[in-house]
Amino acid sequence: MKPVDLTQLPPVTRALASKARTYDESGEFPRQSLEVVHEAGLLTATVGRSHGGPGHGAADLTRILLALGRGDPSVALIASMTQLVHLLQAHQPAWPSALYERVLASGGLGLLNTLRVEPDLGSPSRGGLPATVARRTADGWSLTGRKRFSTGAAGLDWMLIYAATDGPAPRVGNFVVPAGAPGITIEPTWNQLGLRASGSHDVVLTDVAIPSDNFLAAAAPAEALHLPLTAIYVGVGRAAQDHFREFARSRVPSNLGRPVATTERFRAAAGEISVLLDTAERLLLDVAARFDAGLPVPDAGAARVVATRHAVAAVTLATRLLGNPGLSRDSPLERQFRDVQSAPVHAPQEDVALQAIGKGDLMPA
Numbered sequence: 013m014k015p016v017d018l019t020q021l022p023p024v025t026r027a028l029a030s031k032a033r034t035y036d037e038s039g040e041f042p043r044q045s046l047e048v049v050h051e052a053g054l055l056t057a058t059v060g061r062s063h064g065g066p067g068h069g070a071a072d073l074t075r076i077l078l079a080l081g082r083g084d085p086s087v088a089l090i091a092s093m094t095q096l097v098h099l100l101q102a103h104q105p106a107w108p109s110a111l112y113e114r115v116l117a118s119g120g121l122g123l124l125n126t127l128r129v130e131p132d133l134g135s136p137s138r139g140g141l142p143a144t145v146a147r148r149t150a151d152g153w154s155l156t157g158r159k160r161f162s163t164g165a166a167g168l169d170w171m172l173i174y175a176a177t178d179g180p181a182p183r184v185g186n187f188v189v190p191a192g193a194p195g196i197t198i199e200p201t202w203n204q205l206g207l208r209a210s211g212s213h214d215v216v217l218t219d220v221a222i223p224s225d226n227f228l229a230a231a232a233p234a235e236a237l238h239l240p241l242t243a244i245y246v247g248v249g250r251a252a253q254d255h256f257r258e259f260a261r262s263r264v265p266s267n268l269g270r271p272v273a274t275t276e277r278f279r280a281a282a283g284e285i286s287v288l289l290d291t292a293e294r295l296l297l298d299v300a301a302r303f304d305a306g307l308p309v310p311d312a313g314a315a316r317v318v319a320t321r322h323a324v325a326a327v328t329l330a331t332r333l334l335g336n337p338g339l340s341r342d343s344p345l346e347r348q349f350r351d352v353q354s355a356p357v358h359a360p361q362e363d364v365a366l367q368a369i370g371k372g373d374l375m376p377a
Contacts, residue, residue, distance in 0.1 A: 014053030028083025060102035081247025086209035
């Protein structure tokens with residue numbers, strides 16, 4: 013695995029940004045951009061040192077995803093699914109060592125994703141058993157079910173399928189499945205407003221056979237491990253901020269005779285966008301750094317709620333100030349406005365986080 017030089021993130025951002033519009037319009041799997049991320053060593057940045065990886069923690073992953081999100085959030089989201097699997101393994105080991113080493117050595121881009129959401133279940137973060145079933149066979153397991161919103165489905169190397177075992181006392185966990193295994197079909201169902209190149213299609217499993225030791229016990233990740241995902245959308249906010257600045261400095265209305273960047277209206281908006289994004293970024297990095305240091309992070313959920321709101325508000329404000337030019341398909345801001353709407357969708361969603369915070373706040377003193 014390659015060492016990671018975080019000072020080289022800006023060229024990666026620029027490379028992703030140069031292809032973002034093309035992939036957004038085609039909806040095609042962004043392989044070339046992910047190859048750039050892979051060549052920079054970023055897909056395995058969070059592999060633990062005990063497995064020969066660089067061992068970057070939550071704070072560095074937050075920095076990486078800020079940069080990738082600024083370039084292309086669809087690519088960032090696909091990359092994050094792999095990076096978060098490795099980060100979780102480094103903090104809460106659950107893989108059989110031989111299986112994990114086999115996955116690390118399997119070549120290609122090494123893309124992984126934990127497929128949890130189902131048509132009836134929705135997000136497992138709200139409770140309930142998955143309908144995807146793992147049945148015991150003479151050689152291992154046979155999996156049957158359907159997964160929705162499977163980010164990067166067409167380009168994955170490995171799928172971690174959240175399923176329940178059959179029998180009167182089912183166990184729930186993740187089953188590690190090679191993406192090319194017989195019985196796996198990808199249905200092109202992803203037709204969303206934003207993150208169009210993330211290819212989060214349905215994955216259908218029909219009697220997919222895997223060995224008996226390809227099972228990982230389900231474990232709820234520490235809340236701080238969700239923080240880097242939010243950084244993707246703060247990165248989108250930074251990209252929108254870049255475009256807002258460029259527009260404000262170059263736009264000279266004939267009735268004004270000077271750039272709109274010199275007006276109080278645009279300066280106040282620029283200040284508000286900076287405050288929103290600076291605060292969001294510092295919150296995420298502060299909580300992630302404390303988590304990496306082994307300190308308590310009771311404010312992880314709150315940081316995520318605030319950072320998500322700030323990212324959405326910053327992009328919305330930039331779009332509103334630009335008006336029609338910002339909503340043009342020829343403007344990167346139009347794509348960024350669509351992409352940032354996906355920020356509140358990720359589990360655990362805002363209402364879940366706020367209920368948890370409120371429950372603690374209302375407990376008897």
